[in-house]
Amino acid sequence: LHLSEAFSTDEFDIRHKHLAMAGSAYSQSKDKDDLVYAKLCEDQAKLELLQKELENQHEGKEFLGISLSDTIYQLILLGEHKRVSKIKSEFKVSDRRFWWIKIKALSQVGDWEELHNF
Amino acid sequence: QIPNISGQVLNLSSIRDQSKRELGEALDILPGGNKALVMDPKIIGLLNLVVDPQFLQSHGAERNYELKNGRLDTNCKNIIYIIRPKIKYMQMIKEHIIQHDIEKQSKRYAIIYIPRRTILCDRVLEEEGVAGNEFFNIKNNAVYLDEDLVNPPQGSGAPGQPAAPPPAAPGAAGAGGKKLPFPLHSNDKVFAEIRDTNFSVLGGILHKKAKDIDEYYKRFQSSQSPAAIRDFVKKLAQYQQEHNSLRIHTNVTEKILDITKSPGFMRRIECEQNMLAHINNEAVERYLEECINKKDPMYKILRLLVIYSLTNGGFKPKQLEFYRREIVQSYGAEAIMTLNNFEKLGLLCRAKESKPTYPLIKQDLNLIIEDLDETNQTDIAYVYSGYAPLSVRLVQAATKPGGWRSIEQALRLLPGPTFEEVQPLPQGAQSNAKSDRKPITLVYFIGGVTFAEISALRFLGRQEQANRDFVIITTKLINGDSFVDGIVEKFGEE
Numbered sequence: 001l002h003l004s005e006a007f008s009t010d011e012f013d014i015r016h017k018h019l020a021m022a023g024s025a026y027s028q029s030k031d032k033d034d035l036v037y038a039k040l041c042e043d044q045a046k047l048e049l050l051q052k053e054l055e056n057q058h059e060g061k062e063f064l065g066i067s068l069s070d071t072i073y074q075l076i077l078l079g080e081h082k083r084v085s086k087i088k089s090e091f092k093v094s095d096r097r098f099w100w101i102k103i104k105a106l107s108q109v110g111d112w113e114e115l116h117n118f
Numbered sequence: 119q120i121p122n123i124s125g126q127v128l129n130l131s132s133i134r135d136q137s138k139r140e141l142g143e144a145l146d147i148l149p150g151g152n153k154a155l156v157m158d159p160k161i162i163g164l165l166n167l168v169v170d171p172q173f174l175q176s177h178g179a180e181r182n183y184e185l186k187n188g189r190l191d192t193n194c195k196n197i198i199y200i201i202r203p204k205i206k207y208m209q210m211i212k213e214h215i216i217q218h219d220i221e222k223q224s225k226r227y228a229i230i231y232i233p234r235r236t237i238l239c240d241r242v243l244e245e246e247g248v249a250g251n252e253f254f255n256i257k258n259n260a261v262y263l264d265e266d267l268v269n270p271p272q273g274s275g276a277p278g279q280p281a282a283p284p285p286a287a288p289g290a291a292g293a294g295g296k297k298l299p300f301p302l303h304s305n306d307k308v309f310a311e312i313r314d315t316n317f318s319v320l321g322g323i324l325h326k327k328a329k330d331i332d333e334y335y336k337r338f339q340s341s342q343s344p345a346a347i348r349d350f351v352k353k354l355a356q357y358q359q360e361h362n363s364l365r366i367h368t369n370v371t372e373k374i375l376d377i378t379k380s381p382g383f384m385r386r387i388e389c390e391q392n393m394l395a396h397i398n399n400e401a402v403e404r405y406l407e408e409c410i411n412k413k414d415p416m417y418k419i420l421r422l423l424v425i426y427s428l429t430n431g432g433f434k435p436k437q438l439e440f441y442r443r444e445i446v447q448s449y450g451a452e453a454i455m456t457l458n459n460f461e462k463l464g465l466l467c468r469a470k471e472s473k474p475t476y477p478l479i480k481q482d483l484n485l486i487i488e489d490l491d492e493t494n495q496t497d498i499a500y501v502y503s504g505y506a507p508l509s510v511r512l513v514q515a516a517t518k519p520g521g522w523r524s525i526e527q528a529l530r531l532l533p534g535p536t537f538e539e540v541q542p543l544p545q546g547a548q549s550n551a552k553s554d555r556k557p558i559t560l561v562y563f564i565g566g567v568t569f570a571e572i573s574a575l576r577f578l579g580r581q582e583q584a585n586r587d588f589v590i591i592t593t594k595l596i597n598g599d600s601f602v603d604g605i606v607e608k609f610g611e612e
Contacts, residue, residue: 033461033468036439037454044451067450069413097444100411 019045076105137168144230145177154194156183158201190214199229208242308363314573317378320371393425394505395486410444417602424465431474432467455607475531482528483511498574510574557586566596
């Protein structure tokens with residue numbers, strides 16, 4: 001399976017390639033569950049692209065390899081609220097989970113004003 | 119101290135003696151004394167169940183080392199490795215040999231493989247150019263964990279690789295906060311008494327035990343007749359040993375109770391019991407989602423999801439998709455493969471058209487005992503605070519008159535075929551069963567047995583109506599987490 005190849009390397013380009021291959025392998029299947037997995041792979045590829053972009057913007061921060069929830073958490077810590085809501089809708093993050101992350105992150109930085117607004 | 123296995127039910131000592139003899143022969147392969155034993159960390163625990171240090175010394179073993187990365191410095195000329203056939207160990211051994219060679223130390227090497235030498239390992243050594251030393255493997259190496267527990271060599275078809283080491287207490291009792299390993303088996307009288315109890319009654323039993331010992335000391339102080347003193351001294355060693363062991367168990371129990379009394383643990387148990395009793399589905403689903411959101415350990419989530427899937431006959435399609443996305447987005451994309459593994463095994467699945475079978479099985483086999491009195495154990499369900507392990511219920515049914523015929527409906531609902539067969543004695547063989555002893559039932563758990571299942575079987579064996587003794591064989595000792603661990607996909611490790 002391409003996925004295990006993808007996850008065992010830290011090299012971004014190789015990861016990306018294998019993820020894409022895994023995704024297309026899943027999407028060719030007729031099984032409904034495999035199609036779901038295809039979507040998950042696709043999302044992951046998208047997430048990693050985004051994380052690379054974020055690493056370029058925020059020097060010294062590491063994004064690659066962490067989960068979507070943790071990415072959102074980090075971004076809230078950085079105060080990137082607009083970007084966060086875009087990610088939320090793009091990846092279909094459930095409201096309840098989003099609240100958990102946001103409350104945790106805001107109380108971490110002590111941004112009580114934003115917490116109040118929210 | 120090696121556990122005593124010559125016990126009441128089956129005398130297993132002769133088999134252990136054979137393992138011991140084979141090990142002795144293997145050690146003698148390098149003649150002369152002055153041997154260093156370098157052991158696979160996982161093997162050390164097993165070895166302690168078979169032989170004592172004196173035995174090893176009598177075969178020339180001077181020093182023992184744990185096999186790990188890096189240099190091996192020893193004065194011994196002969197080095198014997200006792201390992202499982204793993205490639206990473208071969209690499210370590212190679213490093214040692216090369217290191218000794220460079221430093222002009224002349225050594226002799228031998229490898230004892232447990233359970234067996236593999237071609238793959240030979241090839242690794244060949245390629246590394248260090249073959250040509252002597253090798254030996256032990257043939258019969260089933261390991262006897264305790265009086266009624268047997269761990270056979272792992273066949274290639276059996277899941278789970280290493281034989282489990284004996285359960286060792288976390289050793290909360292060491293002096294000065296140092297951790298000390300403390301072997302647990304039936305030689306320890308206090309442990310023999312408490313190990314099969316439910317955690318909710320543990321505190322009371324230990325308290326009573328402490329009072330007994332206390333009273334014993336007090337009685338001595340009040341009575342001064344020579345006969346009483348003689349009696350006291352006779353029992354002193356035993357009481358002191360129990361006292362010591364009690365101290366350790368009390369400490370460990372306190373740690374356990376810290377966990378079991380925590381709100382987090384209570385909620386989780388409540389959730390598990392709701393699922394097993396097949397009630398309050400909505401509360402269960404809310405709790406599951408909350409756990410993921412809070413990013414509780416993934417093992418916990420997976421355990422709960424598996425129970426949910428099995429008891430409900432699967433998830434609704436939307437639901438499954440939802441959990442998949444929640445888990446992958448919370449725990450990272452590596453979880454994709456883990457989820458896939460669980461689905462392939464059928465532990466997580468989409469609900470079928472037909473009705474879930476679990477409620478019927480639950481009813482037929484009487485899996486849920488309500489209003490269970492944990493202090494007065496009358497049913498095996500006490501081991502899980504109200505849930506009777508299905509596996510042990512099947513054993514229970516099989517030992518009743520009429521066997522499995524009475525539970526045919528439930529058996530049909532369970533996956534996999536069932537059959538009953540009478541095994542005839544091979545020709546010429548004679549039954550050595552004595553008519554005056556209880557029959558022995560051998561229960562073989564392939565894939566692993568949980569500690570609670572063992573407790574439940576022991577409980578069955580103590581019941582009068584069972585009128586038989588149980589001996590358990592298993593490929594692995596497991597608990598909920600280690601079961602999940604075998605299926606979780608791991609990266610960046612060997």
